[in-house]
Amino acid sequence: MNNIVYKNNAVVIHNADCFNISQTLDCGQAFRWKNIGDGIFTGIAMGRFLKIQQINSDIIFHDTDPDTFNEVWLKYFDLDRNYSEIIENISYDPVLKKAAQYGRGIRILRQDPWEALCSFIISQNNNIPRIKGIIDRLCEKFGKKIDGGYNFPTPEEIACLSLEDLMPIRSGFRAKYILDAAKKVSDGTVKLGDIASKPTNEAREELMKIYGVGEKVADCAMLYGMGHLDAFPKDVWIKRALKVFFDGGMPIENEKYAGIIQQYIFFYARENKIEI
């Protein structure tokens, strides 16, 4: 991205390639962004409020100075990675090529590790609108108030709560998982800070020490919050798509960027309501 300018208190990326904010923020990897119309999304991430807008192929980060953009959002939106090259490299397979073209504007977000972990604990056996509702209530009730809304509550802020305290967020059977995760992260039983630098298999085992975290949730947390781009979460949509497209096989499981490919397939399958 070398077409970035700063004007009128906004950072603007002109002619952005492989970056569509609707595809990126509304494809089920993050749950706190709101589409408020006119190509504008608002949300809170990394402890900050952001209003971001897409007009054709220009992306506007409103009320953002260059330092904040470079230190926070560049990394969050994974903007220093060459996605067109990755797409080029997987286009030997016609199905992958088609899925990647369809979701070409997706970026894999690098969210806060704890937020990603906790969010995908909440996601299990759940649907996206309700996941968003539960996370909204969790933040409003237990997160710190900041300009524009509420932060995602820290592990420490949740670890001191009881199951009854969590009742108002209506997370169902997942409440006990949230509490166990918060406790194990805040007391160092699970060291989230070390997970980004561990091999994916070791990192997965570490995360699965948490009650209620299995392979799928661990892989989502690693992919969307810890920089493990090779993690390949297998949810119901992916399993369906693999059956339909690849007869159940997985041509790309061990690729370096398997997680990005996974997201193209997920997006394609879900948008087209792939049936078994």
Add this chain to the structure above:
DNA sequence: CGCCAGGCTTCTA
């Protein structure tokens, strides 16, 4: 009413 949702734990054979 029944079924399902970006699954996991527990029980059963």
Add this chain to the structure above:
DNA sequence: TAGAAGCATGGC
């Protein structure tokens, strides 16, 4: 070791 039941909640 594989397969199914149970789990909270809400939308359809």
